Amino acid sequence: MIIATWNVNSIRARAQRVMAWLQLRRPDVLCMQEIKIEEVEFPSLELKALGYDVMVEGQRTYNGVAIASRLPMREVRRGLGDGEADAQARLLWVSVEGVRIASVYAPNGQTVGSDKWRYKLRWLERLRRHLEQTGDPQQPLALCGDWNVAPEARDVHDPVRWEKAVLFHPDARAALARVCAWGLRDAYRLHHEEAGRYTWWDYRQLAFPKNLGLRIDHILVTAPLASRCQAVEIDREARKGKQPSDHAPVVATFEP
């Protein structure tokens, strides 16, 4: 089974690119983030024509996640479900062939010390609780998405500078590590040790051609799925050309 994740930065702006990419790569499952659209507006029929069903946890203007799959999706769950008032669409679960799969869009946090920053740290703590209460680290499970956190210095082009910012701040890294401590491995690091492999590059100042990026999009898997993981790749090609998303897809291949 091939599972991919991609922050598309608006499905309205990116529909043609996403569909061309699905036809090219043919993943079984694609988790999308920042679709920035409500469910009724999502181009579900167009993806259906390519052989993909779509589940959508949508929101107007901001956030929003979705999952497209060529295989049947079951057990659809939306949000953290912890009873806290939360208007932000950031989490969607499905089950595909016995694997629980989530599309995750963690809060960015904007600036350290802001209300959005505190929301980011709390949201990751709420996700940890959500996993404790609804998941099992001994079952195959994959959390796929834009975590807005680079885990280590080798995931950041300029770690000294970025340590003061929300994407690589020690508190954000600790919050992500707390999620992983529930029983998750970073699938990319099962297969790659090298520094300088990124999934996001700022649109500004030629960051992509200079490779001034961060690795903030991750596929996190439980042990039973880690043992089935054959390959994980970042598709830099999808970040090239006209009107790209600012993120590249991450693609993981699992044995049946």
Added chain:
DNA sequence: ATGGTTGCTTAGCAA
């Protein structure tokens, strides 16, 4: 040094 780019929505915010 608060720049610069994109998207949504239409001037300002979020990333």
